[in-house]
Amino acid sequence: MAIQLERTIRARGGKTVTIYMKISNCRILDIAITGDFFSYPEDAIERLERALALCASIACIELAIDTISRSAHLLGVEWEELKQYLVDMFRLGCQ
């Protein structure tokens, strides 16, 4: 059975980020990262969402973020912060 999680956080960088995650059997089925932050280039977030879809481990989440963050810059939220929130949600969804 799939679990749907949603978390809104106020990032250290001053912007608001909402993460929606749908998980089944410790596998991400769907994910959306929304908010009033900035990403350069803009498509980095969509690339990240695609990379996270079907991730079934923390290592996969970390790899996705590390890969995308090499070629993209965020303003208002930091990559490490985003990684932590995603990992926390994944852990929660796997319990």
Place this chain on the structure above:
Amino acid sequence: MRIRLILDLEGADGYRQMAIDEAMLILRSQDRIPDTLRLWVFRPSAVSIGYFQSLYRVVNVELAKTLGVDIVRRFTGGGAVYHEYGGELTYTVTLQIRGELADIQKSYEILCRGIVEAVRMFGLNAEFKPINDVIIHGKKVSGSAQARRGSALLQHGTLMYATNLDTLAKLLTPPREKLQAHGITDIRQRVTTLSLELQRRVDLDEVVKAVISGFKKALGVELYEGSYTEAELRLAEELEPKYRSREWIYRR
């Protein structure tokens, strides 16, 4: 340095305006248009939302429909903005990235200085507040957002001079976490207009003059008045259907 000035104050709807902005960024990145400051208005009034925002989370969509307020998704990040026809001026600055503009956060500060200077011309103590706001006495009067393509950047932003803040507060529905972070319960407590601060009705004409002077001073440039090129108009026409499409507006 000289920068082209485009005054588009008759206004057009937000879909058209967003298409013009994107066309300008693309063409500037191809070196086919000069550095430009464009001053314009949304007609009719609109709410613009950031590229990454989830529409239903941040806008009262039903009320917008009832009031005849367009909902436009920008190609830039940032938050939702209410652009009231007759109460707000929008600026767009499209530049080649050079010098300090290469640093994204710094570039917000440099370009927002145009608005800071404009507001100061009214005798008000405006300040830049990172990442992308201009405030007066702690309240936001202007927000900006920036996109980059290759060697070009585009920053657009609002300056509220007579916006009805009650309408704004009803249309925009920021997450509770955002309000809490600002120590407020209602968005109305965090925003202001030039008219409110000056206790008199400020009109568009004086705001336009101040913003032109503000950017001249902030950027140390001369402005010459120009108009859209054929290429800008043609590309904007091609891009416009995207901004009108449900697929784009409701994509998140």
